[in-house]
Amino acid sequence: xxxxxxxxANNACLAELQAALGPQGLRLGEQIEGPRCTDWxxxxxxxxxALLRPGSTAEVSAALAICHRHHIAVVPQGGLTGLAxxxxxxxxxxxxxxxxxxxxxxVDARAATLTVQAGATLQAVQEAAAEAGLAFGVDLxxxxxxxxxxxxxxNAGGNGVIQYGMMREQALGLEVVLADGTVxxxxxxxxxxxxxxDLKQMFIGAEGTLGVITRAVLRLRPAPLARATVLLALPxxxxxxxxxxxxxxxxxxxxxxxxxxxxDFVELSLEWKTAPPPFAEPHAxxxxxxxxxxSEAALQQALEELLAPALEEGLVADAVLPPSRAQAAxxxxxxxxxxxxxxxxxxxxxxxxxxxxxIGDFAQACVAALEQRWPGQRSVRFGHLGDGNLHLSTDARSxxxxxxxxxxxxxxxxxxxxxxxxxxSVSAEHGIGLHKKPYLGLxxxxxxxxxxxxxxxxxxxxxLMNPGKIF
Ligand SMILES: Cc1cc2nc3c(=O)[nH]c(=O)nc-3n(C[C@H](O)[C@H](O)[C@H](O)COP(=O)(O)OP(=O)(O)OC[C@H]3O[C@@H](n4cnc5c(N)ncnc54)[C@H](O)[C@@H]3O)c2cc1C
Numbered sequence: 375x376x377x378x379x380x381x382x383a384n385n386a387c388l389a390e391l392q393a394a395l396g397p398q399g400l401r402l403g404e405q406i407e408g409p410r411c412t413d414w415x416x417x418x419x420x421x422x423x424a425l426l427r428p429g430s431t432a433e434v435s436a437a438l439a440i441c442h443r444h445h446i447a448v449v450p451q452g453g454l455t456g457l458a459x460x461x462x463x464x465x466x467x468x469x470x471x472x473x474x475x476x477x478x479x480x481v482d483a484r485a486a487t488l489t490v491q492a493g494a495t496l497q498a499v500q501e502a503a504a505e506a507g508l509a510f511g512v513d514l515x516x517x518x519x520x521x522x523x524x525x526x527x528x529n530a531g532g533n534g535v536i537q538y539g540m541m542r543e544q545a546l547g548l549e550v551v552l553a554d555g556t557v558x559x560x561x562x563x564x565x566x567x568x569x570x571x572d573l574k575q576m577f578i579g580a581e582g583t584l585g586v587i588t589r590a591v592l593r594l595r596p597a598p599l600a601r602a603t604v605l606l607a608l609p610x611x612x613x614x615x616x617x618x619x620x621x622x623x624x625x626x627x628x629x630x631x632x633x634x635x636x637x638d639f640v641e642l643s644l645e646w647k648t649a650p651p652p653f654a655e656p657h658a659x660x661x662x663x664x665x666x667x668x669s670e671a672a673l674q675q676a677l678e679e680l681l682a683p684a685l686e687e688g689l690v691a692d693a694v695l696p697p698s699r700a701q702a703a704x705x706x707x708x709x710x711x712x713x714x715x716x717x718x719x720x721x722x723x724x725x726x727x728x729x730x731x732x733i734g735d736f737a738q739a740c741v742a743a744l745e746q747r748w749p750g751q752r753s754v755r756f757g758h759l760g761d762g763n764l765h766l767s768t769d770a771r772s773x774x775x776x777x778x779x780x781x782x783x784x785x786x787x788x789x790x791x792x793x794x795x796x797x798x799s800v801s802a803e804h805g806i807g808l809h810k811k812p813y814l815g816l817x818x819x820x821x822x823x824x825x826x827x828x829x830x831x832x833x834x835x836x837x838l839m840n841p842g843k844i845f
Contacts, residue, residue, distance in 0.1 A: 410469060438470075449464055487563045581807060581840060604664075606662075625666075634756065634757050649708045726800060740789060751773055752772035753767065766789065800813045800817045
């Protein structure tokens, strides 16, 4: 198509979109704010042909049908807090924001379900659940900005995974609009429904490549009446594994966190003075565990009973059981040093997962390999051990003289190459988007990739939904 013909086709499409969505529903040119052109990943911005802001499922459906007729690509956008570049617009395509569809439509406290439009923030869902005396099972740092649609599309994890699972486990029903405008109503609020393929699961974690999530029925959980925290000093990784399984056995379904920090992470955190040193001596590992239950006193007592033999056996070298939530919060600040990464170092971040049994070996082998290649390099390790999720951050400034882009690609090649030999996944929580596309084949077999492409082809034969992402 010539440039003039293409402009003509785009203008025809935009005129139809304008008529379908009204003045509030379409932004063009300079009306599209800069932040809409990229996401938290820092990917270079791309200005879309238009920003669509539908106000209802019917408008999403009309907009997608129009784009489909005109072969215009559509990139769904939530709160733009994604870390993999998955919501970055594509040149010549439109971005479709769910920001006007943010109603909490219903909370059923008896059935413990909540029905919501996809543009509601995670925090709005958490607050609505709390008002009904219940809790929502997923929590993460971007809660005030990220949207339920984005959380579902990335199958987000975060703080509560060990207790309640990822977004996939919170979704009872979904409403999705396909690339051609077809509305799939899968909003059935039942846990059990074995009637053929569970289609809604296809769209969870699909990063907007199969359709636009417009509404969801979510599961709520009983709000815990009390919490207790313990900080454990551990001699080795095996001790961490043993403590994790003892806690899971002693607090079935009530272990809310088990955050493992390697000594390199703790030293950096204490160097930055995020919290006072909790122990006189340094230890190989610290683990922060949190349990929930009916009374704080009962939880404290149960933790003390669990700790006494572990201390005697040498499984735990030392422990702090903070008597108040304020003192517990002070201990959590050691772990929260991650918030300072972007300002205090030039971090190359990894969000990987591995079979539980090999996390310790991998973490050791990985830092040894980095050290051999770049003597004096600085890397720190921490993770949600119960979820098999390891975070590794290497300070690019400690690698000597490379540009950030060179350092990133050299470190990624080393880390992901080693990860593949341990059977790990290049993305535990954040997704593939644009950034991890080159490494997807390390975590998925050619047969799995072929099946994924067939599903994409079946649901979006023109390849218009978020093209160029994941594959
Ligand atoms: C400070 C901070 C902390 C974070 N902590 C965590 C964490 O602990 N765990 C974790 O998993 N992630 C974390 N993240 C990453 C991010 O918050 C999650 O990936 C989140 O789920 C993205 O939601 P969003 O609404 O911002 O989506 P966006 O960034 O807007 O989009 C992400 C993807 O979802 C698609 N999408 C968005 N809305 C829809 C929709 N309605 N229908 C179909 N597709 C859609 C987009 O096309 C894109 O592919 C963190 C990010 C920040 C900035």
